[in-house]
Amino acid sequence: MTSPAPFAEVRREFVAGLGRRIETMQQALSQLESRFDAEAAQTLYRAAHSLNGTAGSFGVEDVADAAGDLEALSRGWLEHKLLAADEWRAATAALKELDGAVRSYRATAAAGSVRSSAARLAVVGELTSLISAAVDMREIFRGAIEKVQRVLDFRRASVVLVDHDGSHYYIQTLYDRARGGFVPGEASFPIGQGLTGEAIRTGRPQLVNALPGTEGILLQEGRRISAMIVPLHVSDRVIGALNFGHEAEGHYTEEDLDWAVVLGRQIETSLYYSTLLNTIAQQREALAHEHATVQGQRNQLEALIDASDAAIMLVGPDGKIAYGNAEMARLVGIPHEAVVGASVETVHRFLRGSFVDAAALAIQENVLLQDAARRDRVELTFPRRATYQRVVAPARDTSGELLGHIVLYRDVTHEVEVEKAKTELVSIVSHELRTPMTSVKASLGLLLAGAGGTLEPAAHELIEVALRNADRLIRLVNDLLDVSRLEAGRMEFRREPVWLEDTIAASLEMVAAFAKGRDVTLRAEAPREPQQVIADRDRVVQVFVNLLSNAIKFSPQGGRVDVRSWREDGFVVTEVRDRGRGIAPEQLKLVFDPFKQLDSSTTREHGGAGLGLTIAQGIARALGGELRAESEVGKGSRFFVKLPEAPRG
Amino acid sequence: MAEPVRALIIDDDPDLLLLVRRTLEFSAGWEVATAGSGAAGIELARNTRPPPQVIVVDVMMPGIDGYEVCRRLKRDPLTAGIPIVLFTARRDLNPRELAESGADGVVFKPFQPAELAQQVLELCR
Numbered sequence: 001m002t003s004p005a006p007f008a009e010v011r012r013e014f015v016a017g018l019g020r021r022i023e024t025m026q027q028a029l030s031q032l033e034s035r036f037d038a039e040a041a042q043t044l045y046r047a048a049h050s051l052n053g054t055a056g057s058f059g060v061e062d063v064a065d066a067a068g069d070l071e072a073l074s075r076g077w078l079e080h081k082l083l084a085a086d087e088w089r090a091a092t093a094a095l096k097e098l099d100g101a102v103r104s105y106r107a108t109a110a111a112g113s114v115r116s117s118a119a120r121l122a123v124v125g126e127l128t129s130l131i132s133a134a135v136d137m138r139e140i141f142r143g144a145i146e147k148v149q150r151v152l153d154f155r156r157a158s159v160v161l162v163d164h165d166g167s168h169y170y171i172q173t174l175y176d177r178a179r180g181g182f183v184p185g186e187a188s189f190p191i192g193q194g195l196t197g198e199a200i201r202t203g204r205p206q207l208v209n210a211l212p213g214t215e216g217i218l219l220q221e222g223r224r225i226s227a228m229i230v231p232l233h234v235s236d237r238v239i240g241a242l243n244f245g246h247e248a249e250g251h252y253t254e255e256d257l258d259w260a261v262v263l264g265r266q267i268e269t270s271l272y273y274s275t276l277l278n279t280i281a282q283q284r285e286a287l288a289h290e291h292a293t294v295q296g297q298r299n300q301l302e303a304l305i306d307a308s309d310a311a312i313m314l315v316g317p318d319g320k321i322a323y324g325n326a327e328m329a330r331l332v333g334i335p336h337e338a339v340v341g342a343s344v345e346t347v348h349r350f351l352r353g354s355f356v357d358a359a360a361l362a363i364q365e366n367v368l369l370q371d372a373a374r375r376d377r378v379e380l381t382f383p384r385r386a387t388y389q390r391v392v393a394p395a396r397d398t399s400g401e402l403l404g405h406i407v408l409y410r411d412v413t414h415e416v417e418v419e420k421a422k423t424e425l426v427s428i429v430s431h432e433l434r435t436p437m438t439s440v441k442a443s444l445g446l447l448l449a450g451a452g453g454t455l456e457p458a459a460h461e462l463i464e465v466a467l468r469n470a471d472r473l474i475r476l477v478n479d480l481l482d483v484s485r486l487e488a489g490r491m492e493f494r495r496e497p498v499w500l501e502d503t504i505a506a507s508l509e510m511v512a513a514f515a516k517g518r519d520v521t522l523r524a525e526a527p528r529e530p531q532q533v534i535a536d537r538d539r540v541v542q543v544f545v546n547l548l549s550n551a552i553k554f555s556p557q558g559g560r561v562d563v564r565s566w567r568e569d570g571f572v573v574t575e576v577r578d579r580g581r582g583i584a585p586e587q588l589k590l591v592f593d594p595f596k597q598l599d600s601s602t603t604r605e606h607g608g609a610g611l612g613l614t615i616a617q618g619i620a621r622a623l624g625g626e627l628r629a630e631s632e633v634g635k636g637s638r639f640f641v642k643l644p645e646a647p648r649g
Numbered sequence: 650m651a652e653p654v655r656a657l658i659i660d661d662d663p664d665l666l667l668l669v670r671r672t673l674e675f676s677a678g679w680e681v682a683t684a685g686s687g688a689a690g691i692e693l694a695r696n697t698r699p700p701p702q703v704i705v706v707d708v709m710m711p712g713i714d715g716y717e718v719c720r721r722l723k724r725d726p727l728t729a730g731i732p733i734v735l736f737t738a739r740r741d742l743n744p745r746e747l748a749e750s751g752a753d754g755v756v757f758k759p760f761q762p763a764e765l766a767q768q769v770l771e772l773c774r
Contacts, residue, residue: 458671461667462668462671465664465667468664
């Protein structure tokens with residue numbers, strides 16, 4: 001079996017002989033300048049014909065073209081045995097062109113071990129430009145191998161890449177000259193196998209000039225071959241390798257390896273940019289998607305806010321309006337487009353004139369500088385006189401970062417009017433009820449006293465029922481009146497120093513009979529020193545009577561109710577404690593709620609309208625104090641009345 | 650003259666209990682027993698011999714309420730056959746709760762004394 005003449009040697013000879021061929025042609029052409037010479041024409045024709053053929057087979061088109069021109073001219077001369085002067089000049093020009101093409105080719109072509117640095121630099125430069133043109137990996141590898149051919153001699157070149165888990169490498173691009181160029185190759189090898197595996201594992205370039213050839217390696221069974229392997233890195237990681245193989249033993253030099261490494265670096269760079277560009281492209285796509293999603297949500301949110309009948313704006317941390325809806329623009333009295341981006345000072349300047357109470361705007365300005373929310377009601381005169389529910393609250397993103405403040409105004413004029421009407425209705429109805437009830441009560445009382453004559457026992461019993469229930473109704477009406485007065489803030493109080501001990505004693509006296517009837521002991525602990533509060537004595541007694549009645553009602557037979565008081569931070573606290581069944585936590589929240597107890601069956605069992613605690617709390621608050629409760633199911637309840645202490649003089 | 654109707658009235662308000670009893674005794678000549686709580690009412694319904702022919706029970710009572718009284722009596726074979734009428738001041742009774750209780754009818758407060766007996770009998774039919 002004969003192996004084909006190594007391609008590189010043929011090419012090396014070809015390149016080496018080019019100079020001599022040009023010289024031969026120049027001599028022959030100069031002999032033809034003055035007259036036709038058959039021998040010289042024959043020499044020129046043969047040289048041009050030969051060069052045309054070989055240059056063509058090496059793919060050096062411009063050399064082949066110029067040689068072809070010379071070949072055609074000289075053949076004509078041989079056929080006609082004469083030559084014209086202009087034909088000679090054309091031949092001279094063609095030869096000059098040929099000489100230039102040959103020099104150019106010699107400058108870039110590789111010839112044996114003397115590979116031109118200029119050509120290699122040129123290829124490096126071309127690889128650099130490949131980087132900016134190609135983004136696809138395969139395109140980069142193919143382009144690189146095609147260009148490297150010109151400066152490095154190989155039978156086979158390949159790019160292998162490490163797979164995703166790092167256990168194998170596979171052939172990504174394979175060029176085999178003997179098989180006519182790029183061939184499909186998908187073979188995969190364990191990372192521990194072969195020289196390529198070693199280069200990838202160690203990250204070091206490999207040069208071998210006597211590798212035993214196998215079926216798998218260049219199909220050179222039984223011969224020794226040459227190979228260079230350059231690992232390819234991207235971001236400190238070996239991602240694959242660049243392989244060159246040659247059939248001849250001892251073909252590659254250390255210089256060749258250096259060049260291969262330089263080429264490898266270029267490919268790495270382009271790979272790096274390729275991955276980078278891919279990553280950037282992916283990120284851009286992801287960002288665009290995210291942006292679209294966020295924009296969509298934002299649009300929905302803005303549509304929602306715009307559709308709201310409340311005036312809403314977001315004041316950014318920079319003091320500019322980041323968002324404001326049309327309703328807010330109307331409230332401020334500026335065009336909607338002018339709201340966003342306006343400074344909060346500008347908006348406030350426009351709003352200032354609308355406030356009935358100028359202090360309300362100052363509150364808003366203050367809250368915007370703080371981290372706390374505020375809800376209140378304000379009166380505005382523009383765009384119409386109305387009561388607004390105002391909310392100023394800090395807005396935060398999911399990480400807790402302050403985005404600014406939400407400012408919201410909702411017109412609650414109608415709600416306020418309805419509330420007022422309800423309170424007035426209750427007040428009027430209660431007053432109207434009291435008059436007929438008084439007549440009913442008085443008449444029944446007279447009947448029982450015998451004003452209508454002596455009553456049969458059965459009649460007496462029925463009139464007693466009527467009188468008891470008339471009293472119950474009057475108490476209920478009075479309670480309703482108190483609740484509606486407290487709600488409207490129309491309950492009148494005298495505020496004067498009141499001795500607490502005296503008030504407690506009066507209250508205990510009022511419930512003494514009730515307690516006795518239920519067999520409940522009342523015990524008041526005398527304070528260490530006299531305590532005085534600023535309050536309305538009768539109303540304080542009302543509070544205590546309410547609390548004591550409740551405590552007695554819910555005490556077991558033979559139980560005890562304790563009352564004690566103490567001073568605390570400018571207040572005097574009075575505790576009323578029972579040892580009854582207690583109140584469950586969810587019920588405890590409701591005990592001060594009006595009408596919550598009204599429906600409850602416990603009220604009838606214990607004989608009351610269920611408004612007592614609501615009224616007691618309303619009075620305590622109106623007097624600048626508080627009423628709160630603690631309770632434990634099965635152990636009893638404790639109510640604490642807190643009232644402002646009178647100045648001690 | 651027909652036998653007087655034997656009725657049981659259950660209500661936690663003693664005044665109302667008295668008025669209903671007097672009304673039924675005076676206007677219709679019924680024989681009326683009374684109970685001041687759901688538990689006492691159930692006890693009485695089970696143990697009275699002969700048993701009541703009709704039971705009137707207040708809906709809103711502490712402890713065992715009117716619905717529960719109804720449910721328990723209707724579950725007990727001893728009392729399941731006795732018609733039960735609910736007595737309430739509320740116009741907004743929960744229809745589902747009412748149906749589930751098994752009550753035979755509802756009389757709303759305030760009632761017309763002269764019509765009460767007739768009304769209860771009509772609901773029991």
